[in-house]
Amino acid sequence: MRSDCFVGPSVLLITPANRYIIVHSRAYAFFLRKVIPTPRFDFHIPVCVLAFCSVLAAHGAPRVATAPAHGDVAVQNPLLPPQLALDGASPFFPDLSMVAKSPTVTPEGYRALYSAADWQAYRATFGTEADGILRLKTSAQLDFVQKLLDAAKAETFVPANPNSGGLRRLLLIRAVAVAYRHKEGTPLAAQAIALYQQSIDLDTTSHVAALWTLTDALTRYASTPKPDRAKFSNLAARANIQLAVLFLDANQIAAAQTTIKWLSRHDPATRADPTLRPSVVQARSLVAQSAAMLDYLNGRCAALVATVQAPNSPNADPSAAMPLYLYARFVKPNRGLLNEVLSHRGTSAVGPLHNMLEQANADPLSTYAAADALKAAAAGLPEGILKHRTMYASLQLYRSFAANPKTESERVKRTLAHIAIEALLGDGARPAPTFAVLTPVAPATAPSTSPSTAPGTMPATAPSTAPSTISVPSTRPR
Numbered sequence: 001m002r003s004d005c006f007v008g009p010s011v012l013l014i015t016p017a018n019r020y021i022i023v024h025s026r027a028y029a030f031f032l033r034k035v036i037p038t039p040r041f042d043f044h045i046p047v048c049v050l051a052f053c054s055v056l057a058a059h060g061a062p063r064v065a066t067a068p069a070h071g072d073v074a075v076q077n078p079l080l081p082p083q084l085a086l087d088g089a090s091p092f093f094p095d096l097s098m099v100a101k102s103p104t105v106t107p108e109g110y111r112a113l114y115s116a117a118d119w120q121a122y123r124a125t126f127g128t129e130a131d132g133i134l135r136l137k138t139s140a141q142l143d144f145v146q147k148l149l150d151a152a153k154a155e156t157f158v159p160a161n162p163n164s165g166g167l168r169r170l171l172l173i174r175a176v177a178v179a180y181r182h183k184e185g186t187p188l189a190a191q192a193i194a195l196y197q198q199s200i201d202l203d204t205t206s207h208v209a210a211l212w213t214l215t216d217a218l219t220r221y222a223s224t225p226k227p228d229r230a231k232f233s234n235l236a237a238r239a240n241i242q243l244a245v246l247f248l249d250a251n252q253i254a255a256a257q258t259t260i261k262w263l264s265r266h267d268p269a270t271r272a273d274p275t276l277r278p279s280v281v282q283a284r285s286l287v288a289q290s291a292a293m294l295d296y297l298n299g300r301c302a303a304l305v306a307t308v309q310a311p312n313s314p315n316a317d318p319s320a321a322m323p324l325y326l327y328a329r330f331v332k333p334n335r336g337l338l339n340e341v342l343s344h345r346g347t348s349a350v351g352p353l354h355n356m357l358e359q360a361n362a363d364p365l366s367t368y369a370a371a372d373a374l375k376a377a378a379a380g381l382p383e384g385i386l387k388h389r390t391m392y393a394s395l396q397l398y399r400s401f402a403a404n405p406k407t408e409s410e411r412v413k414r415t416l417a418h419i420a421i422e423a424l425l426g427d428g429a430r431p432a433p434t435f436a437v438l439t440p441v442a443p444a445t446a447p448s449t450s451p452s453t454a455p456g457t458m459p460a461t462a463p464s465t466a467p468s469t470i471s472v473p474s475t476r477p478r
Contacts (some may be wrong), residue, residue, distance in 0.1 A: 077298040079327075079337070083248075085256040092209040095208040096177040096217055098133055106206045113206040114166030122170050125151070130174070138182050145188045148175040152195060159440065162201035169210070172196040176214045183223045190228065193218075193235075197441040205246045212239035219266065233269035237276060240266070241283045245435055251332070253291050260287045279437050286433060289384045296382060300324055308344055318446075322377060323386060325350045329357075330389045353377060360397060364404045366430075368413050371397035375420065383428075391429035395421055 084107060086092070094104045094113065108113045124132075126148065133141055150172045157165030175192040179185030193214055200207035215236035218224050224232065240263045247256035260283060263270070270280045303320035306313045321341050328337040341350060353373050360370035374394035379385040398417040401407055407414060461473040 037426065077294055078301050079294060079297055080251050080253060080457060084252050086255050086258045093213045094173050094177075094210050096173075096180075096213065098178060098181075099131055100177070104206075104210075111162060111201075111204045112166070112204055113210055114170045114297055115163075118166035118170050121167055122174070126174075133178060138184065141178055142185050142188060145175045145179045145185060145192075148172070148178075149188065149192060149195070152192070157199040159201070162204050162207070165199045166408055168199050168208070169196060172199065173210060173214065174187055176217075180218050180221055181223060183225070186218075186224055186228055189214075189218060193232075194388055194441070202438050202440060203246070205243065205250070208239055208243045208246060212243055215239060216262075216265065219269075230272070233266045234273055234276065237263060237266040237270050239279070241279055241435060241437045244283055244287055248287065250292055251294075253287075253294055253428065256287045257291060276437070279435055282433055283435065286385075293327075293385045296384075296386075297323060297327055304341075304344065319349070319380070321350045322353075323381060325354070326377060326381070326390050329388060330393045349377075364401065364406050365410070367397050367401040367404070368407075368410070368417060371395075371401065371417070371420070375424065388428050388430050389432070391424045391427060393432050395424040395429045398424070453457055 007118035091105050091107055095102070103116065104113050126144075129144060129147075133144060136144070152168045152175070155165060155171070156169035157168055172192045172195055176189045176196075179189040180190065193211075196211065196214065200210060202209060215232045219229050219233040219236055240259060243264075244256045244259040247253075247259060263280065263284070270276050285434075300317075300320045301324045303315060303317035303326065306315040307318055307320060310316060321344055322338065325341045328334040328341060342354060342429075344350075353370075356366065356370040356373050360367045371394045374390060374397065378387050378390040378394060381390060398421050401410075402414050402417045402421075
C-alpha cells in the first residue's frame with residue numbers, strides 16, 4: 001500500500017487491488033504507527049476499516065457550510081408564489097397514527113381533503129371508539145375498520161363536484177390507518193384504498209397527496225405481504241408522479257423537487273413496470289428543467305429591473321425582457337407578467353415580436369413572419385423547457401401558414417415553412433407533456449374484498465397497462 005498524494009488533511013491510498021480510497025491523514029498516521037508494525041498484519045484488511053477510522057479521526061472537525069445544489073429555486077423568486085415546505089408535518093399528508101388528534105388542514109388556495117363538518121360528523125359517530133382503539137385487541141380493531149368501511153360505502157362522491165365525498169374520504173383514510181399495521185388487516189386496507197380511488201379528483205392536490213400517503217405507508221410496513229407490497233408500491237409511484245406534476249402546475253417548484261425525490265423509494269416497482277418507467281424519467285426531467293428555467297428567469301427579472309432603473313448599470317441587460325415575455329405567453333400564460341414586460345417594450349425586441357404575433361392572429365399572410373421571429377427568439381435561449389415551448393409555438397405558426405388555403409400562392413414560403421417544421425422538430429420543439437400514470441376509477445357495481453385485485457391501480461374491468469391520458473392544464477382549481 002502506498003500514498004500517491006496529500007491534499008490537506010486527506011490522503012489518497014491505492015490498495016494492492018488498485019482500488020482508490022481517500023482517508024483522513026490522522027487515520028493514515030495511526031495506521032502506519034499502530035497497525036503495520038504488528039506481526040499478524042495483513043495488507044488485505046478491508047478498505048472499510050480505513051474509511052471508518054477516517055470518520056472517527058475527522059469527528060469534531062469544523063463543518064463547512066455548502067451552497068444549495070444547483071437548480072434549487074430561491075423562495076424570493078418574483079415569478080413564484082410562497083413556496084410550500086413539505087416535511088413530516090405538512091398539511092397535505094393526512095395523519096396515519098392510530099388515534100387522529102386533529103383534522104387534515106389544507107393550505108389556503110388548495111381544495112380541502114374534507115371539510116370541518118366532515119370531521120365533526122366522524123367524531124360524533126366514531127370518536128369515542130376511535131379514541132380507545134389502542135386498548136382493543138387486533139380482532140376488535142379490524143371490526144372497527146369494517147364499521148368504517150361500511151359507513152364509507154353509504155357516502156356518495158360526485159366526480160363533477162370534487163368537494164363532495166369528504167366524509168367518505170376521511171372514513172377510508174382512518175380505516176387504512178388502523179388496518180395496515182396488521183397482516184390480517186391488509187385485505188381491508190386494500191379494499192379501503194380501492195374505494196378511496198373511486199372518491200377522489202385526480203386534479204386535486206390534497207386528494208392525490210393522501211393517496212400517496214396511504215400507499216406509501218403500506219409499502220414500508222413489514223405486515224404487508226410481499227406481493228401486495230409490490231402492487232401498492234406501483235400505485236404509490238404513480239401517485240407520486242401525479243403529485244409532482246400538480247405541484248409544478250401550481251409553480252410550487254420546491255414542493256415538486258421534494259416530492260420527486262421520494263420517488264426513489266419505489267424504484268423496484270418502477271423498474272418492474274415497463275409502462276411506468278418512461279413516465280418516471282419524464283417526470284424527473286420535467287422537475288429538474290422547471291427548476292433550472294425558473295432559476296434562469298429569476299436572473300432575467302433582476303436584469304430587467306436593473307435595465308429599467310439604472311440603464312448604465314453593469315447588471316443591466318436590454319434583452320432580459322424577451323425570455324420573460326416568452327415564458328408569460330407560451331409556458332405559463334400570465335396576463336399580469338405579460339403586461340408588465342410589455343410596459344418596457346421600448347428597451348428590447350419584445351415590442352416588434354408582440355406586434356407581429358398580434359398581427360398574425362388577424363392576417364394569415366403575416367403568420368410566416370411571426371413564425372420566423374419566434375424561431376429567431378428561441379435560438380437565443382438556453383436549452384430547456386422555455387426554448388422547446390417557444391420553438392413549438394413557432395412550429396404551430398409554420399403549420400398554420402402552410403395549411404391555410406389563402407397562402408397557396410406563396411409556394412416558396414410554404415416550402416420553407418415545411419423545412420422549418422422539420423428543423424424545429426429535430427431541435428426538440430415539443431408541447432407541454434401529458435402524463436397517463438393514474439386513471440379515474442369508476443365505482444364498481446359489486447365491490448370486491450379480495451386483496452389480490454384491490455391494491456391495483458384500476459379495477460379488473462379496466463386494463464391497468466393502458467390507462468387513458470390525463471392532461472394537466474395550465475389553470476384549474478387545485
